[in-house]
Amino acid sequence: MSRIEELVKEQVKKHGRQRTSLMPILQAVVSSEHYLSEEAMMAIACELDLSTADVYGTATFYTFLDTTPRGKYVIRVCKTITCHMKGKDAVIEALEDMLKVKLGNTTSDRKFSLLQANCLGWCHKGPVMLVNDEIYPEITPEKAVKIIGGYLEKA
Amino acid sequence: MENKIKKVDLIFGKIDHLAIIDKSLQRTRDEIILDVIDSGLRGRGGAGFPTGLKWKFAKNEEADQKYVICNADEGEPGTFKDREILTQVPEKVLAGMALCGYCTGANEGYIYLRAEYNFLLPSLHEAIDAFHEELKARDFDFTIRICSGSGAYVCGEETALMESMEGKRGEPRNKPPFPTSSGYLGKPTSVNNVETLVFALMIAQEGPEQFKEMGTFDSRGSKVFSVSGDTPTPGIYELELGMTLEQFVEEFGDGDTKAVQVGGASGFCVARKDFKSTLIGFEGIPTGGSMMLFNSSRSMFNILNDYLEFMEEESCGQCTPCRVGCQQLLKGIEAVKKGIKPPAYLEELQKLSDTMRIASKCGLGQSVPNPFNSIIKNFREEIIY
Numbered sequence: 001m002s003r004i005e006e007l008v009k010e011q012v013k014k015h016g017r018q019r020t021s022l023m024p025i026l027q028a029v030v031s032s033e034h035y036l037s038e039e040a041m042m043a044i045a046c047e048l049d050l051s052t053a054d055v056y057g058t059a060t061f062y063t064f065l066d067t068t069p070r071g072k073y074v075i076r077v078c079k080t081i082t083c084h085m086k087g088k089d090a091v092i093e094a095l096e097d098m099l100k101v102k103l104g105n106t107t108s109d110r111k112f113s114l115l116q117a118n119c120l121g122w123c124h125k126g127p128v129m130l131v132n133d134e135i136y137p138e139i140t141p142e143k144a145v146k147i148i149g150g151y152l153e154k155a
Numbered sequence: 156m157e158n159k160i161k162k163v164d165l166i167f168g169k170i171d172h173l174a175i176i177d178k179s180l181q182r183t184r185d186e187i188i189l190d191v192i193d194s195g196l197r198g199r200g201g202a203g204f205p206t207g208l209k210w211k212f213a214k215n216e217e218a219d220q221k222y223v224i225c226n227a228d229e230g231e232p233g234t235f236k237d238r239e240i241l242t243q244v245p246e247k248v249l250a251g252m253a254l255c256g257y258c259t260g261a262n263e264g265y266i267y268l269r270a271e272y273n274f275l276l277p278s279l280h281e282a283i284d285a286f287h288e289e290l291k292a293r294d295f296d297f298t299i300r301i302c303s304g305s306g307a308y309v310c311g312e313e314t315a316l317m318e319s320m321e322g323k324r325g326e327p328r329n330k331p332p333f334p335t336s337s338g339y340l341g342k343p344t345s346v347n348n349v350e351t352l353v354f355a356l357m358i359a360q361e362g363p364e365q366f367k368e369m370g371t372f373d374s375r376g377s378k379v380f381s382v383s384g385d386t387p388t389p390g391i392y393e394l395e396l397g398m399t400l401e402q403f404v405e406e407f408g409d410g411d412t413k414a415v416q417v418g419g420a421s422g423f424c425v426a427r428k429d430f431k432s433t434l435i436g437f438e439g440i441p442t443g444g445s446m447m448l449f450n451s452s453r454s455m456f457n458i459l460n461d462y463l464e465f466m467e468e469e470s471c472g473q474c475t476p477c478r479v480g481c482q483q484l485l486k487g488i489e490a491v492k493k494g495i496k497p498p499a500y501l502e503e504l505q506k507l508s509d510t511m512r513i514a515s516k517c518g519l520g521q522s523v524p525n526p527f528n529s530i531i532k533n534f535r536e537e538i539i540y
Contacts, residue, residue, distance in 0.1 A: 018322075019321060019322040019323070020320065020321055020322050020340075021322065022322030022323075023302070023303070023305065023319065023320075023322050024302075024303070026305070027270075027303060027305060057324060058322065058323060058324050061307065061324040061325060061326075061471070062304075062305035062306055062307050062325070063305065063306035063307065064270045064304075064305040064306035065305050065306075079461075080232045080420075080461060080465055081232050081233065081384075081416075081420075081447060081458060081461050081462070081465075082232075082233065082383045082384055082447060084457075084461055085384065085385075085453065117271070117306070118230075118232075118306075118308060118465055118468060118469060119230060119231070119232040119233075119308075119420075119465070120271045121229055121230070121234065121235040121238050121269070121271055121272065122235055123232065123233050123234075123235055123381065123383035123384075123389070123445075123447070124235060124381065124382065124383045124389035124390050124391070125389070126383070130271065133273040133274050133276075134274060135271075135274055
C-alpha cells in the first residue's frame with residue numbers, strides 16, 4: 001500500500017465512509033500533502049464508493065482544495081477591495097522579489113506558493129495575508145518579507 | 156430623533172449564558188419562539204428573514220431528526236463581525252444554538268466555519284467541550300460539531316452550505332423546499348447567522364421589549380457593523396438601527412467621503428448626494444453589516460471592477476445567467492473603459508444585469524445588479540473616462 005493510500009485509509013477510519021466525510025477527508029489530505037493528487041482522489045473515491053469524477057468534481061469546486069502541487073507554506077494575500085486600496089499589490093511585489101516566484105506559482109523547492117485570495121474577512125486591518133492557517137493582518141511589504149523570512153528559516 | 160448614533164452593547168457584553176439556558180429550559184418552546192417573533196429580530200446575515208418564524212416553521216415539522224446550523228461562512232467583502240463574535244463570545248453563540256435546538260426540537264448543531272477562519276478552531280473546540288459538559292450536567296441533549304469550509308463564498312448561501320456539509324459541490328438548491336422543512340440530509344434545519352443566534356439568546360434573557368424599543372418598525376434592535384475603507388476608525392461597532400447614512404458618515408467618515416458601499420459586494424453603492432435620504436435598514440438599504448467608505452481619491456471603476464472580479468470568481472457556475480452574466484459585465488466595463496465599446500453599451504449591460512436579477516437561481520447572481528447598477532448610475536463618468 002502506498003503512503004497516500006495509507007493516509008486515506010487512516011482518515012476514512014477517523015471520519016467514516018459516508019458522503020458527509022468527503023470534505024474532512026479531502027481537507028486532511030490537502031493539509032498533509034499540500035494538494036490532492038490523482039492517486040489520492042482515486043483512493044478516496046475507492047474507499048467512499050464514489051466515482052473518481054465525483055470526488056474530482058467536488059474538490060475542484062473549492063479554492064482551498066488544490067489539485068495542483070503547492071508548497072509546504074501557502075501564502076494567500078487578500079486581493080479584495082479594502083486590501084487592494086490599502087496596498088496589497090506592493091506586498092505581492094515584495095514577496096515575488098523575495099521568493100523569486102511569480103504570483104500564482106510555487107517555488108522550485110516546493111516550500112512556498114504565492115497566491116491571492118478573495119476577501120479573508122479582515123477589511124479593517126488590511127492588507128492581510130494567510131500563511132496556511134495563520135493570519136497576519138496590517139502588513140506592509142517590509143513586514144511581509146520579515147514574516148516569510150521566519151518561515152524560510154523553519155522550512 | 157436626536158442626531159447621534161447610539162452605540163449598544165448586547166453582543167459583546169459578557170453574560171451568564173448558562174443562566175439563560177436554565178431559565179429557558181423552564182419555559183415552553185412556544186413562549187420563547189413568541190418572544191423572538193415579538194422582538195422583530197430578523198436574520199443578521201443579510202437576507203433578513205424573521206428569526207422567530209424560521210424557528211416556528213422548524214418546530215412545526217414532524218421529523219425523527221432536526222438540525223441547527225450556525226452559518227459562520229462570513230465571506231461578504233467588508234464583513235468581519237462574525238469572526239470577532241466567535242473570538243470574543245463563542246459561549247454566547249453556542250448557547251444561542253442550544254436555545255434554537257430546544258425551541259425547534261433539534262439535538263444536533265453544526266457550525267459551518269469558513270476555511271479562512273481555521274485559526275479559530277482550537278479555541279472553538281475548547282469552548283464547545285466546556286459547553287457540552289455544562290449541558291450534560293443539565294441533562295440537556297444537544298451536541299455541537301464544526302464543519303469547515305474550503306474557500307467558497309457561495310457556501311454562505313444556506314442551501315449551498317448544506318450541500319457542502321453533505322460532501323458535495325457547494326451549489327445552491329432550488330427553493331422550495333425551504334431548509335426548515337427539508338435541509339441538511341433532507342431533515343428540517345434552521346440555519347442562522349452567528350450574530351442572530353446571540354441576539355436570540357439576549358432576547359430570551361431580557362424579553363422582547365428592550366430589543367423592540369430600539370430601531371425602526373421594520374428594523375428592530377441593534378446590529379453589528381463592520382466598518383472599513385477610507386475611515387479613521389475602522390472596526391466593529393454595534394449600533395442601533397434606524398440611522399441615516401449621513402449620520403453614519405458623520406461618525407465614521409474622513410471628511411471626504413464620496414460614496415459608501417452598503418452591504419458588501421452584493422450591496423448598494425450610495426453617493427454623497429443621497430446620504431441624507433438613505434436609511435440603513437430593511438426599509439432603506441439593508442446590510443449584513445458591511446460598510447465600506449470611499450473618499451474622492453478612489454476610482455469607482457476600480458472598485459466596480461474588483462466587485463465584478465470577485466463575483467465572477469465566486470459564481471458557482473451552475474446557472475447560466477450568473478456564470479455568463481458576471482463574465483460579460485466584467486468584460487463589458489473594461490471594453491467601455493478602453494473605448495472599444497461606446498458609452499451607450501453600459502445600458503446594454505444594465506439590461507443584462509436586470510436579467511441576472513430575474514433569472515439567477517440564488518442570491519449571488521440576483522444581487523450582482525445591486526453594485527453594478529448603483530455604481531453605473533451614480534458614477535457613470537468614472538466608468539467611461
